[in-house]
Amino acid sequence: MSKQILVLPGDGIGPEIMAEAVKVLQLANDKFELGFELSYDELGGAAVDKYGVPLADETLERARAADAILLGAVGGPKWDKIDPAIRPERGLLKIRSELGLFGNLRPALLYPQLADASSLKPEIVAGLDILIVRELTGGIYFGKPRESKVLENGERMAYDTLPYSESEIRRIAKVGFDMAMVRNKKLCSVDKANVLASSQLWRAVVEEVAKDYPEVELSHMYVDNAAMQLVRAPKQFDVIVTDNMFGDILSDEASMLTGSIGMLPSASLDAGNKGMYEPCHGSAPDIAGQGIANPVATILSVSMMLRYSFNQVAAADAIERAVSDVLDQGLRTGDIWSEGCNKVGTQAMGDAVVAAL
Amino acid sequence: MSKQILVLPGDGIGPEIMAEAVKVLQLANDKFELGFELSYDELGGAAVDKYGVPLADETLERARAADAILLGAVGGPKWDKIDPAIRPERGLLKIRSELGLFGNLRPALLYPQLADASSLKPEIVAGLDILIVRELTGGIYFGKPRESKVLENGERMAYDTLPYSESEIRRIAKVGFDMAMVRNKKLCSVDKANVLASSQLWRAVVEEVAKDYPEVELSHMYVDNAAMQLVRAPKQFDVIVTDNMFGDILSDEASMLTGSIGMLPSASLDAGNKGMYEPCHGSAPDIAGQGIANPVATILSVSMMLRYSFNQVAAADAIERAVSDVLDQGLRTGDIWSEGCNKVGTQAMGDAVVAAL
Numbered sequence: 276m277s278k279q280i281l282v283l284p285g286d287g288i289g290p291e292i293m294a295e296a297v298k299v300l301q302l303a304n305d306k307f308e309l310g311f312e313l314s315y316d317e318l319g320g321a322a323v324d325k326y327g328v329p330l331a332d333e334t335l336e337r338a339r340a341a342d343a344i345l346l347g348a349v350g351g352p353k354w355d356k357i358d359p360a361i362r363p364e365r366g367l368l369k370i371r372s373e374l375g376l377f378g379n380l381r382p383a384l385l386y387p388q389l390a391d392a393s394s395l396k397p398e399i400v401a402g403l404d405i406l407i408v409r410e411l412t413g414g415i416y417f418g419k420p421r422e423s424k425v426l427e428n429g430e431r432m433a434y435d436t437l438p439y440s441e442s443e444i445r446r447i448a449k450v451g452f453d454m455a456m457v458r459n460k461k462l463c464s465v466d467k468a469n470v471l472a473s474s475q476l477w478r479a480v481v482e483e484v485a486k487d488y489p490e491v492e493l494s495h496m497y498v499d500n501a502a503m504q505l506v507r508a509p510k511q512f513d514v515i516v517t518d519n520m521f522g523d524i525l526s527d528e529a530s531m532l533t534g535s536i537g538m539l540p541s542a543s544l545d546a547g548n549k550g551m552y553e554p555c556h557g558s559a560p561d562i563a564g565q566g567i568a569n570p571v572a573t574i575l576s577v578s579m580m581l582r583y584s585f586n587q588v589a590a591a592d593a594i595e596r597a598v599s600d601v602l603d604q605g606l607r608t609g610d611i612w613s614e615g616c617n618k619v620g621t622q623a624m625g626d627a628v629v630a631a632l
Numbered sequence: 633m634s635k636q637i638l639v640l641p642g643d644g645i646g647p648e649i650m651a652e653a654v655k656v657l658q659l660a661n662d663k664f665e666l667g668f669e670l671s672y673d674e675l676g677g678a679a680v681d682k683y684g685v686p687l688a689d690e691t692l693e694r695a696r697a698a699d700a701i702l703l704g705a706v707g708g709p710k711w712d713k714i715d716p717a718i719r720p721e722r723g724l725l726k727i728r729s730e731l732g733l734f735g736n737l738r739p740a741l742l743y744p745q746l747a748d749a750s751s752l753k754p755e756i757v758a759g760l761d762i763l764i765v766r767e768l769t770g771g772i773y774f775g776k777p778r779e780s781k782v783l784e785n786g787e788r789m790a791y792d793t794l795p796y797s798e799s800e801i802r803r804i805a806k807v808g809f810d811m812a813m814v815r816n817k818k819l820c821s822v823d824k825a826n827v828l829a830s831s832q833l834w835r836a837v838v839e840e841v842a843k844d845y846p847e848v849e850l851s852h853m854y855v856d857n858a859a860m861q862l863v864r865a866p867k868q869f870d871v872i873v874t875d876n877m878f879g880d881i882l883s884d885e886a887s888m889l890t891g892s893i894g895m896l897p898s899a900s901l902d903a904g905n906k907g908m909y910e911p912c913h914g915s916a917p918d919i920a921g922q923g924i925a926n927p928v929a930t931i932l933s934v935s936m937m938l939r940y941s942f943n944q945v946a947a948a949d950a951i952e953r954a955v956s957d958v959l960d961q962g963l964r965t966g967d968i969w970s971e972g973c974n975k976v977g978t979q980a981m982g983d984a985v986v987a988a989l
């Protein structure tokens with residue numbers, strides 16, 4: 276039975292890096308007889324240009340019908356001044372929410388070949404392998420009411436709401452524990468329970484879910500401390516589970532610890548492991564169209580897709596090995612280049628992964 | 633005319649480090665004829681033990697009457713299981729709010745003598761000198777409504793509210809710009825304006841305030857990117873201004889970049905520059921009572937107090953110089969100790985600063 280993959284190249288470097296990822300996907304498709312059929316559409320600024328909105332209804336329907344979605348990146352200065360309601364990011368937030376992609380997996384993995392790229396001392400980050408599990412469809416990102424208004428005294432004010440329900444917390448906590456079970460069985464739940472009501476419920480529910488995972492060593496940490504510990508001693512962490520906003524902040528911090536954010540993929544999963552896969556980095560408008568962007572994060576997003584949505588472990592492993600081989604060969608795009616390595620462009624990097632596969 | 637200083641040693645290592653800071657303060661008082669009178673009270677867990685609440689009304693009255701407040705640190709496992717409404721942190725939040733201490737200054741300064749203490753590469757952090765200006769009495773920390781309830785379907789849910797008014801944003805933005813004016817004239821305002829209504833207002837008001845500070849180079853950054861840039865290239869920042877929650881997270885991250893959080897003081901100021909001064913670090917219950925805690929952050933909090941609340945620049949400078957001299961002498965408490973230095977305890981460190989002064 277054929278599987279439908281919807282490809283959304285997006286904005287900025289999105290189309291360039293996606294072209295390489297699709298090459299890798301097509302090869303894996305043939306080689307491992309995966310039966311994937313690809314179709315293409317737009318999200319973000321490109322969708323604003325084409326449809327007038329960052330996520331068109333027809334695109335959303337295609338996404339619903341697809342078995343998995345591969346996304347490049349969205350946003351750029353071209354759409355910075357438009358009506359906030361149709362900014363590129365709104366398309367991203369809407370597709371996450373409409374498809375119920377609540378489980379966001381963001382690995383922060385340091386490739387031994389790129390140990391020097393980190394701004395941290397080698398001994399602090401060598402072997403770093405953290406997985407951040409971020410709740411992606413709830414919390415302050417989507418909480419209602421939210422409003423901007425003028426008070427009676429003429430002053431403007433605005434507010435957002437940070438809500439969490441037991442079931443929202445329970446399902447993301449389960450993802451956290453499940454991930455910990457297939458890794459090093461250590462889960463750190465991050466909240467701000469000394470201040471926030473929502474965090475107090477978060478902590479209580481995580482404790483309840485923990486009863487079903489007696490093998491997992493659970494700890495709780497306040498978000499300010501977590502931001503600090505990630506800098507001080509990041510290797511203390513295995514899996515971190517946290518809410519939407521804290522996850523946004525901590526996953527970016529954690530990914531930068533590796534110094535090679537151009538290498539990091541991510542997955543956003545629904546309750547049935549249908550998912551959207553995309554690089555951790557953004558659309559990098561400053562280098563778009565130059566053919567120098569690193570396609571590896573998008574290529575590894577393909578590998579995550581094979582692993583999480585299709586359980587194609589052999590194919591996923593093969594892609595990861597191919598990437599590692601290419602690093603061993605000394606090939607580097609500009610973002611991860613260091614003295615003594617061979618600097619190549621987007622396409623050459625993609626071709627090398629294809630060749631290694 | 634005499635000035636009243638209220639000293640709140642607090643919990644954990646609080647009393648030990650405060651004893652040293654008070655020695656330094658008393659000496660400065662005599663030497664520079666500052667006319668300070670000190671009185672003592674309790675905050676946090678110590679206040680729970682004495683008064684049954686983490687901030688007693690009479691303590692609050694004393695704090696209101698004082699010209700400045702010197703705080704050690706609050707919290708500890710002893711009070712972890714008590715009614716959340718009277719946990720030690722509630723005392724801290726209440727005193728901030730009741731005294732209107734909205735302007736929180738948190739410097740992240742790397743002492744050249746301690747460059748090795750950082751987990752970051754020396755070239756990334758050498759000379760680091762960032763000031764984080766955190767809004768401290770608004771936002772999600774104090775926003776109403778906040779509630780924990782059971783829905784009709786029997787499910788629990790909880791929510792918090794993140795409100796900001798124009799005047800709250802304006803006054804903290806001014807603090808940010810004023811600080812930038814006496815430093816390197818660069819201000820970065822951190823928000824999440826691509827998602828939050830409150831951040832959109834934040835950004836708009838900061839832009840308005842900017843008109844009064846044409847000399848300051850203003851930039852805006854999303855909080856996730858800021859968390860990343862602090863790791864990647866922290867020296868790009870001079871002053872950062874941000875909201876209560878983002879400031880909590882980013883200031884802890886920034887302070888840890890120095891690797892010597894035991895050296896960092898902070899100030900929380902009201903509209904008239906009356907302030908509460910405290911170390912950035914916590915109450916460190918694990919080492920309390922052992923006489924090994926680093927008193928320098930508290931000693932430097934005295935210096936901040938002299939500078940910001942009393943405009944005693946000479947005395948403030950003298951204390952900072954004394955601390956630097958002690959570092960030059962090779963004296964180190966355990967937290968900042970490295971091979972070849974002389975490891976000393978809390979009291980010896982305090983005595984050395986007194987001697988240098």
Ligand SMILES: CC(C)[C@H](C(=O)O)[C@@H](O)C(=O)O
Pocket residue numbers: 364367368523826827856
């Ligand atoms: C673009 C933005 C809305 C988005 C988010 O905050 O979730 C991005 O930062 C991310 O982390 O995927």
Ligand SMILES: CC(C)[C@H](C(=O)O)[C@@H](O)C(=O)O
Pocket residue numbers: 469470499721724725880
């Ligand atoms: C103890 C806690 C409530 C407090 C805060 O979050 O403000 C602390 O983390 C701080 O930064 O001073």
